[in-house]
Amino acid sequence: MVDVKKKAAELLSSEAVKVIIGYTEGTGGKPRAAFIQNVADVEKLIFNSQCVMNLAVYLTKAEIKKLGKPAIVAPVNVLRAIIQLAFEVQIQESDIVVLGITPDEKLVEFQSFAAIESYLEDFKMELDAKEKETLAKISGMSLEERWAYWTEELSECFKCYACRAACPMCYCHKCAVEQNKPQWIPVAAHQLGNMEWHIMRAMHLAGRCVNCDACHNACPKGINLNFLTKLMLADAQEQLGYTGPTLKEGNLLSTYNPNDQENFIK
Amino acid sequence: MEEKNIYKPYLMRVEKITLEAPGVRTFRLKFENEEEANAFEFKAGQFGEYSVIGEGESTFCIASSPTRKGYIECTYREAGRVTSALAKCEEGDVVGFRGPYGNTFPIDEWKGKSLLFIAGGIALPPMRCVIWNALDTRENFKDVTILYGAKNVGDLVYKNELADWEARPDVKLITTVDPGGQTPDWKGEVGFVPAVLEKAAPSSENTVAIVCGPPIMIKFTLPVLEKLGFTEDTIYTTLENRMKCGFGKCGRCNCGPVYVCKDGPVFSYKQLKALPDEY
Amino acid sequence: MTIEKYLVKKTSLPVLFDKIKASGKVVKAPKKKSHTTDFADVASFSEVTDDYIVTTQSAKSVAFPRVEKLFNYVKSKDGVQITDYALNAIPEVVMWGVRPCDAAGFDPLNAIFTWDINDVIFTTKLKKTTIIGFSCQNADENCFCTSVGGNPGSTQGSDILFTKLSSGDYLAEVISEKGKAIQALAPELFEAAPSEDKEQNLAKVDVKFTKEIIKEKVDKYFESDVWKEQAQRCIGCGTCAFVCPTCACFDIQDENHGKNGHRIRTWDSCCFSQFTLHTSGHNPRPTQDRRWRQRIMHKFSYMPDRINVYGCVGCGRCSRACPVDMNIAEHLTNISKM
Numbered sequence: 001m002v003d004v005k006k007k008a009a010e011l012l013s014s015e016a017v018k019v020i021i022g023y024t025e026g027t028g029g030k031p032r033a034a035f036i037q038n039v040a041d042v043e044k045l046i047f048n049s050q051c052v053m054n055l056a057v058y059l060t061k062a063e064i065k066k067l068g069k070p071a072i073v074a075p076v077n078v079l080r081a082i083i084q085l086a087f088e089v090q091i092q093e094s095d096i097v098v099l100g101i102t103p104d105e106k107l108v109e110f111q112s113f114a115a116i117e118s119y120l121e122d123f124k125m126e127l128d129a130k131e132k133e134t135l136a137k138i139s140g141m142s143l144e145e146r147w148a149y150w151t152e153e154l155s156e157c158f159k160c161y162a163c164r165a166a167c168p169m170c171y172c173h174k175c176a177v178e179q180n181k182p183q184w185i186p187v188a189a190h191q192l193g194n195m196e197w198h199i200m201r202a203m204h205l206a207g208r209c210v211n212c213d214a215c216h217n218a219c220p221k222g223i224n225l226n227f228l229t230k231l232m233l234a235d236a237q238e239q240l241g242y243t244g245p246t247l248k249e250g251n252l253l254s255t256y257n258p259n260d261q262e263n264f265i266k
Numbered sequence: 267m268e269e270k271n272i273y274k275p276y277l278m279r280v281e282k283i284t285l286e287a288p289g290v291r292t293f294r295l296k297f298e299n300e301e302e303a304n305a306f307e308f309k310a311g312q313f314g315e316y317s318v319i320g321e322g323e324s325t326f327c328i329a330s331s332p333t334r335k336g337y338i339e340c341t342y343r344e345a346g347r348v349t350s351a352l353a354k355c356e357e358g359d360v361v362g363f364r365g366p367y368g369n370t371f372p373i374d375e376w377k378g379k380s381l382l383f384i385a386g387g388i389a390l391p392p393m394r395c396v397i398w399n400a401l402d403t404r405e406n407f408k409d410v411t412i413l414y415g416a417k418n419v420g421d422l423v424y425k426n427e428l429a430d431w432e433a434r435p436d437v438k439l440i441t442t443v444d445p446g447g448q449t450p451d452w453k454g455e456v457g458f459v460p461a462v463l464e465k466a467a468p469s470s471e472n473t474v475a476i477v478c479g480p481p482i483m484i485k486f487t488l489p490v491l492e493k494l495g496f497t498e499d500t501i502y503t504t505l506e507n508r509m510k511c512g513f514g515k516c517g518r519c520n521c522g523p524v525y526v527c528k529d530g531p532v533f534s535y536k537q538l539k540a541l542p543d544e545y
Numbered sequence: 546m547t548i549e550k551y552l553v554k555k556t557s558l559p560v561l562f563d564k565i566k567a568s569g570k571v572v573k574a575p576k577k578k579s580h581t582t583d584f585a586d587v588a589s590f591s592e593v594t595d596d597y598i599v600t601t602q603s604a605k606s607v608a609f610p611r612v613e614k615l616f617n618y619v620k621s622k623d624g625v626q627i628t629d630y631a632l633n634a635i636p637e638v639v640m641w642g643v644r645p646c647d648a649a650g651f652d653p654l655n656a657i658f659t660w661d662i663n664d665v666i667f668t669t670k671l672k673k674t675t676i677i678g679f680s681c682q683n684a685d686e687n688c689f690c691t692s693v694g695g696n697p698g699s700t701q702g703s704d705i706l707f708t709k710l711s712s713g714d715y716l717a718e719v720i721s722e723k724g725k726a727i728q729a730l731a732p733e734l735f736e737a738a739p740s741e742d743k744e745q746n747l748a749k750v751d752v753k754f755t756k757e758i759i760k761e762k763v764d765k766y767f768e769s770d771v772w773k774e775q776a777q778r779c780i781g782c783g784t785c786a787f788v789c790p791t792c793a794c795f796d797i798q799d800e801n802h803g804k805n806g807h808r809i810r811t812w813d814s815c816c817f818s819q820f821t822l823h824t825s826g827h828n829p830r831p832t833q834d835r836r837w838r839q840r841i842m843h844k845f846s847y848m849p850d851r852i853n854v855y856g857c858v859g860c861g862r863c864s865r866a867c868p869v870d871m872n873i874a875e876h877l878t879n880i881s882k883m
Binding site for chain 3: 026027028030032033034035053057058061062063064153156158159160161162164165166173174178186187188189190217218219220221222223
């Protein structure tokens with residue numbers, strides 16, 4: 001953490017950046033996002049295994065952009081989001097300074113997004129054994145069982161949209177769920193409204209989701225909604241060898257490749 | 267307290283539709299239920315929640331005068347889900363209406379005074395109720411001046427009524443369109459409302475000014491009025507914050523502690539100045 | 546009525562619960578679900594948990610559910626037929642296990658729904674609800690009821706309040722006629738009042754500020770930068786409003802199923818960026834700091850000014866549920882020191 005803080009202080013004092021987006025201590029010792037604007041406050045930065053919130057969500061927020069050029073403390077989940085956001089032309093190399101951080105709090109400096117991309121090659125976006133086990137359980141259900149499972153799981157949702165707000169990829173100013181001409185998705189948090197919202201959310205994240213679990217961690221009801229996107233990720237891995245976002249081949253499911261095995265488009 | 271469902275609308279039959287300008291229509295609505303029609307009362311300045319059943323509700327003022335009994339009128343521009351559905355309605359269709367809500371223009375206090383109406387674009391409807399109210403009780407007021415401007419000639423609403431007002435000897439009507447918005451046969455003024463107001467320079471003596479229009483027009487009109495000698499309690503306007511319920515519960519329309527739906531929509535400039543910048 | 550005190554034995558609670566169930570009333574109680582503990586329909590006492598500081602969501606759903614059908618309609622060639630809300634079909638509900646903060650939340654909620662115009666759907670539901678409160682033996686770092694006029698053993702809003710004594714038995718305070726009616730279902734379970742002091746059996750919640758101080762400060766610092774500083778990490782979701790016992794903002798929508806449908810009222814939140822957005826694109830509260838200010842000002846300034854009640858009961862639900870740790874007690878404490 002020492003070198004991260006040192007770098008952050010340098011960046012602020014040289015005015016290379018105006019704000020450091022990082023983690024600091026919050027309620028009950030748990031981490032929360034911090035927006036450090038003074039060198040003296042750099043000491044408040046922390047990093048530990050509980051720092052799972054994806055800070056990249058702030059990179060596209062108008063209120064944060066107004067603070068000036070940021071440097072962002074970026075563990076792997078944040079780095080992945082940065083690459084995906086870069087592919088989607090939401091951020092540019094000159095807009096931010098990325099302070100990569102390893103699990104043992106070491107600073108990793110990047111001169112370019114391409115450097116982040118090659119760094120990430122050592123961190124293939126793969127599902128772990130526990131995730132695979134849960135997915136296998138859900139996939140193994142009969143159609144009726146699976147419908148019952150998701151109906152029950154999503155019945156808890158009251159549409160606070162914390163999942164959307166916490167997701168670094170949900171940066172649309174007006175979300176599809178707010179479109180009302182026509183009204184694609186019922187506003188109400190009833191069975192149909194919830195089911196349609198979560199299916200739509202997952203579909204919009206197909207091939208874009210960086211599997212950071214921000215949506216699940218944000219959910220006040222602890223709904224396993226992240227398994228909707230994980231299921232797609234598993235398919236993408238198995239069928240297309242997808243291992244995470246890159247600068248050249250971003251939106252997996254909306255990108256056509258002549259080598260694709262399906263021939264319906266030819 | 268009343269024991270009825272406050273969200274249940276009156277059912278109203280669309281009696282007449284007038285296309286005022288591109289995308290702008292006036293509906294004349296009559297109560298389906300005779301008893302409801304007889305019990306219904308409102309005053310100039312109040313608003314309601316209009317609905318196409320199945321599409322939702324939208325908030326507009328009652329654009330007709332309370333002196334005209336047996337119906338209400340609203341004028342709206344086609345924009346969102348509900349107004350687009352309203353635009354598809356035909357004469358004879360049934361729509362919903364809840365209201366009247368909100369406060370009123372203090373027209374009784376204005377007796378014996380001159381009235382200056384200043385409106386821009388689609389903001390003439392909230393003023394039309396009070397214009398007709400005043401004209402239908404014309405003996406109560408001294409001079410009546412109406413200054414109405416729009417982007418272009420096509421955007422002027424209530425064209426028939428503008429002609430009526432033009433023809434009346436007891437009304438001074440000034441119409442204007444923004445530079446470039448005039449047609450070859452346009453006989454009115456060309457220029458923005460504040461500039462035209464300054465040129466016309468109506469007297470502020472014993473006069474109340476009622477201003478309604480887009481925020482930018484209001485912003486530049488108020489200083490001109492002050493220059494002409496109007497004071498902050500002789501200038502009135504109506505606000506249009508987003509609303510859902512219309513009666514102070516849904517939490518949307520407040521500017522600080524002031525609820526546009528309950529304390530407004532009519533405000534004097536003095537009251538407006540005291541509001542935080544949330545409208 | 547004056548509060549009557551009784552002893553109810555630990556072993557009597559399930560019996561009372563069963564008697565209430567048997568009386569035909571709907572009983573909702575805190576139930577552990579797969580991820581959270583919340584009020585739910587419970588089949589038997591064994592499903593009821595007492596292992597919670599507060600439930601994730603408040604008890605407000607009983608009178609202000611996340612979706613309320615306001616009326617039904619049928620459209621035809623000749624017009625529209627409206628079937629009004631069936632007020633007489635609203636069932637008697639007993640909310641079991643409500644914390645004192647939550648019970649106190651019905652007051653501000655009721656003040657909003659009866660402000661000049663009576664929202665008869667809400668008030669009928671509330672009238673038909675009996676609140677059986679349980680005092681708090683435990684609190685966490687998010688609790689601040691004592692800073693906004695409540696306390697862990699407050700009887701406000703409850704019809705009966707149970708307080709667990711050192712023996713494991715309960716002090717029962719019967720507070721209202723509705724409480725008496727519950728007692729009348731099993732009068733034999735309500736024994737002579739215990740001598741043990743109630744206070745020593747309550748959680749300790751430190752006073753951090755007073756609601757009056759907050760009002761004074763927020764009225765003074767409306768234009769301060771404090772809102773921007775505090776709202777920086779807010780991501781603009783509606784979690785705080787949806788778990789709050791006093792947040793009442795709502796949306797009205799129509800839902801069609803062919804020619805039939807209903808108009809519904811759904812929860813909404815002042816923290817959503819679209820909440821106040823005009824059709825023209827103009828937004829009176831265009832940034833998150835304005836929306837955060839509205840949330841705090843509404844609860845601590847506008848509500849006391851306009852309807853004579855504060856809109857916060859100090860339950861701390863918003864802080865616990867917030868995905869970005871917007872700790873309201875911390876923010877309010879800082880405001881109180883300005």
